[in-house]
Amino acid sequence: MLARVGEKLRSFWPVQLFKAIILVFIPYSIQFGVWSTGFVVVDLGSMFWSLHYPAGTLLVSLTSMNPWTAAANLLVVAGPSLYFCYRLRVMSAEESPSRLAAATMVVSLICLVLVSYSYWFVPGGWASDSVYWQSLQGFVTVLLVLFVFIPTLQRVSSQRLPRRLTRSNKHIRDRLYLKIAGFAPRHVSKLMVLAALILPYGVGLFADTYTFILSFSSPLVGFASVSYQILYLARTPDKPSSIVLFFQLGSMAAGFFMLSVLGLQVLFAHEILRYLEDRVTKKRVTLIGLTLLVSLVLIGALTGVGVNLGLFNNAFIPFPVSVLIGLWLIQRKDQLLLEGEMELTTPELPTLYEQEVSIPIIYVLESRLKKWFRRYIS
């Protein structure tokens, strides 16, 4: 009996639903702060419960939303990601899931917007608890990361792996990593992904709420990372300094901004590792690093303009630590090569036969247009 239940649980849908349900109860909105008045504030928020701890008083509450509406919301926002998981499972190993992943992200965003605005029209759907809405956004972001982003990355990277490393080549690769970074390859890759997730990509500057003046002398400065924000309120004559830490996947817009930053950071980390193994050129890695930097600079500049126009009250200066670490690794490898301490030890380059060819975008568009014309016009 138990074996049969276990077998059913091991099948695809129960496992995915089980994962999604666990995510429902995990708090995404985590705020911890020591405020200027001296009391500690802790806020935890999940889809169905929230915990508020202001000044030594613990308040635990379930969501004020109608449970059926909440469940329907959950189904709508989780649907695209679960469908993607199913499609990925039945997809052949040669097919690329990137396009479907991008479509899933867009559809999830649309579903989230629909759910966020439709609650006004649902009887009992209104929830006064803003933490719930933040949690819903966080839920979608985590769902996309765990169910879409990471599986896509794994599938694509496994498709691109030229072939399994032989024992001797693995040995060469291990020595290479130890020499460059001081860690074994499995640690270097984990540390690079962690750096992409945890290390700050920018320093936040916060404008005065009333005057919208942005400067370093502003009393609030913070670090922005993909997974958290730290705010530091400088000491002023009338209030002491304080630190507020947000483990929050943030608002919907910020969530998607973070996903793009995270995507580029993880891609950069991935390419750095491939560069260390001589599998890609330095030019390619540098270009990806530059793209990441330029996009951060552009977004930083836009937030600065937004502050000047009175649209936002905070902006950030790009400070991508993971890029700096990547550049250090490149420089370290180059230095070792220059000093002759390391030889180019390409583990196993993909043969010409196994390579992928990038077709110019204009050619692809031309081909699609011609195909479309052939199908519908002629």
Added chain:
Amino acid sequence: MNSVKSIVERMDNDELIRLARQLDVSLTDRKVKRNLLVETIQGELEEHYREGIPWKKTRLNDLAIQINDLTKKFGKTVAVRGLNLAVRPGQIVGLVGPNGAGKTTTLRILAGIIRPTEGSVLVNGFDMNAHPLKAKQRLGYIPERPTCYPNLKVREYLTFIAKIYRVPPIDATLRMKEYVDLFQLNGLLDAYIGTLSKGNLQRTLLVGIFVKPPPHILALDEPIYGLDPRGAWSLKVHLKKLRDEGSAILVSTHILEVAEDLCDRFVIMNEGDVVGKGTLEELHDQTPNAHTIEEIFLELTGGIPEA
């Protein structure tokens, strides 16, 4: 067809995309496995050359190069006097002689660069004076001192030459790849011609004439000079292959080993006159005291100097 397929396999990714574009291959994905792209292009080429490779059907006139009573005077100096010469398809004829014998002048007249004082030159049956365009369209010429457009890149020059000779783009792409590989010009395709060494410029000009589909009528003035041993060997092997396929080749040289190795017949010139003509055996008959081609040459051009 197999040779065409192997050329496609050797192409780099950019060349494959260029060829795919010329063949109008539909590529709707941003990433394509290389082997899949190669197979698709090979399939399209098979379809393209369904009725056979066109240049393999072309035949030359029975007298591909015909020089009749050619005389060239520069003032009172006679550079070439009464030269008669014929090169048939499937022959390599060597124009051999000491410096100042009139070899280069003969080839310059043949290429239509200078006019003869008397006589006529016919290329594939077309008189160079009466129908210069038709005659030049069939002729490939490498000058003694190679010069070329210094501000063109090698790739641009080869594409330009293919267009001048009206080579269809697909044929031009395949032939360019074949000869760029043969003469090892891969690393120089994006270099400006003005920056090339003499040897590399010579290779570029050779690829330029071979971009045009065979059979060829070639007039090569000291083609080996300036090439490294590998380049020289590749050229000699290729010229023999072209001869066997029906091309007509006139080579001017004063390097006797090259002439002996390469040519079927010889025309030996000295001070503008033809002093010997025929195959090596016929030349031996003309000079019974000479044993080697060097001795034949010396015997015919003023006698063997005494030690």
